[in-house]
Amino acid sequence: MQMPPASKPEPRLRLRVSPVAESRLRSGHPWLFSDSVREQNREGRTGELAVVYDRKDRFLAIGLYDPDSPIRLRVLHAGSPVQITPDWWAARIRESRLRREGLFDTRTTGHRWIHGESDGWPGLVLDRYDTTLVLKVYSGVWLPLLAGLIPQLVAEWAPERLVLRLSRNLQGAAAAAGFQDGGVLRGAAPPGPVVFLETGIAFEADVVRGQKTGFFLDQRENRRWVESVSAGRRVLNAFSFSGGFSLYAARGGAASVTDLDISSHALESAARNFRLNEGLAAVRACRHDSVQADAFEWLAAGERAGFDLVVLDPPSLAKRESERAGAIQAYRRLARLGWQRVRPGGILAAASCSAHVRMEEFVEATLQGVRDAGGGGEAREVHRAGHPPDHPATFPEALYLKCLALSRRG
Numbered sequence: 001m002q003m004p005p006a007s008k009p010e011p012r013l014r015l016r017v018s019p020v021a022e023s024r025l026r027s028g029h030p031w032l033f034s035d036s037v038r039e040q041n042r043e044g045r046t047g048e049l050a051v052v053y054d055r056k057d058r059f060l061a062i063g064l065y066d067p068d069s070p071i072r073l074r075v076l077h078a079g080s081p082v083q084i085t086p087d088w089w090a091a092r093i094r095e096s097r098l099r100r101e102g103l104f105d106t107r108t109t110g111h112r113w114i115h116g117e118s119d120g121w122p123g124l125v126l127d128r129y130d131t132t133l134v135l136k137v138y139s140g141v142w143l144p145l146l147a148g149l150i151p152q153l154v155a156e157w158a159p160e161r162l163v164l165r166l167s168r169n170l171q172g173a174a175a176a177a178g179f180q181d182g183g184v185l186r187g188a189a190p191p192g193p194v195v196f197l198e199t200g201i202a203f204e205a206d207v208v209r210g211q212k213t214g215f216f217l218d219q220r221e222n223r224r225w226v227e228s229v230s231a232g233r234r235v236l237n238a239f240s241f242s243g244g245f246s247l248y249a250a251r252g253g254a255a256s257v258t259d260l261d262i263s264s265h266a267l268e269s270a271a272r273n274f275r276l277n278e279g280l281a282a283v284r285a286c287r288h289d290s291v292q293a294d295a296f297e298w299l300a301a302g303e304r305a306g307f308d309l310v311v312l313d314p315p316s317l318a319k320r321e322s323e324r325a326g327a328i329q330a331y332r333r334l335a336r337l338g339w340q341r342v343r344p345g346g347i348l349a350a351a352s353c354s355a356h357v358r359m360e361e362f363v364e365a366t367l368q369g370v371r372d373a374g375g376g377g378e379a380r381e382v383h384r385a386g387h388p389p390d391h392p393a394t395f396p397e398a399l400y401l402k403c404l405a406l407s408r409r410g
């Protein structure tokens with residue numbers, strides 16, 4: 001009897017790339033674009049490991065292959081050759097944890113543990129909300145790896161629960177792999193929003209359905225800055241979401257805080273967050289109002305001045321490169337409208353989370369908006385910040401967060 005031929009193990013997926021891509025990978029850039037691939041030994045599957053070799057046939061990088069994305073390879077490691085084994089993953093998890101050692105005391109139980117490519121995890125985020133971990137996946141390359149990774153993440157952090165969030169474009173592929181957005185991967189489903197602390201202020205996060213992973217953890221340092229200049233001020237928090245900046249302003253002694261958001265869910269969450277912090281005398285003493293409106297329209301329709309501190313933190317206004325010019329115009333317009341609401345002696349704090357708009361462009365747009373507003377006030381820069389340390393950015397495309405504050409004289 002003849003034996004069927006043993007199926008041969010598939011050869012490792014190997015790529016050769018353009019010289020420009022080679023030097024980008026060598027300099028640590030985590031993306032290889034499809035149009036830079038010159039040669040490959042066979043077709044690849046989503047999430048499969050692929051090795052890039054240079055012109056002299058030396059190992060250059062290893063990463064996760066994606067046949068469906070213009071980002072064809074998401075680099076896990078570049079430099080000397082490595083084997084990607086469960087131990088390698090365990091070490092990578094540990095590195096992300098150690099990178100944040102000493103950043104937070106027990107008054108901050110909500111922060112980021114893993115921040116995508118700049119942490120060595122291209123397209124993947126892990127956030128902590130007290131004893132709940134939220135894993136957010138932005139690229140399909142992770143779907144085939146999840147079953148192996150989940151026990152390793154759980155072994156490192158021993159969370160009470162682990163919740164999975166998926167970017168919208170992945171939800172079909174994920175369903176086929178047995179995963180769903182908001183699915184609870186370990187532990188019991190949360191009975192409602194999860195409560196955590198940020199520098200001693202309690203916040204709720206809807207980890208199952210909320211935006212991102214439930215809260216904008218990246219604004220912590222800018223919120224602290226706002227707290228430090230809030231005493232006695234009337235504050236407008238435009239695009240308030242769940243009141244992150246508002247609670248800090250209240251703790252900093254603001255006389256009043258007005259939340260402005262288009263979403264009633266966001267405003268209700270902010271109101272609950274104020275109630276959560278009634279134990280703080282300054283929060284109790286601060287008057288809190290909510291306005292549900294389109295911020296552009298509301299700001300344009302109102303009278304001039306009225307606030308001593310205006311915070312503008314809109315959602316990303318440029319989701320893709322083609323929207324960049326329009327976004328810059330929108331930041332300029334927003335700065336004009338916001339500045340018109342700032343009294344002499346007041347402050348405008350404007351933020352942007354659009355990766356396609358660079359810091360210098362944002363600063364320029366904001367300053368132009370202030371000039372457009374007229375009114376004779378002089379603007380002086382009092383705060384400028386990029387990324388907080390638990391959200392590192394190691395390459396240009398990763399630099400999305402920007403904040404600029406200007407004080408108004410006269």
Ligand code: SAH
Pocket residue numbers: 215216219239240241242243244245260261262263266293294295296313314315
């Ligand atoms: N500053 C917040 C995060 C803002 S997220 C924080 O520190 O947590 C952006 C918010 O803008 C969301 O809550 C969204 O509902 C709101 N939003 C989006 N478009 C809007 C618009 N045109 N007018 C007012 N709010 C808007």
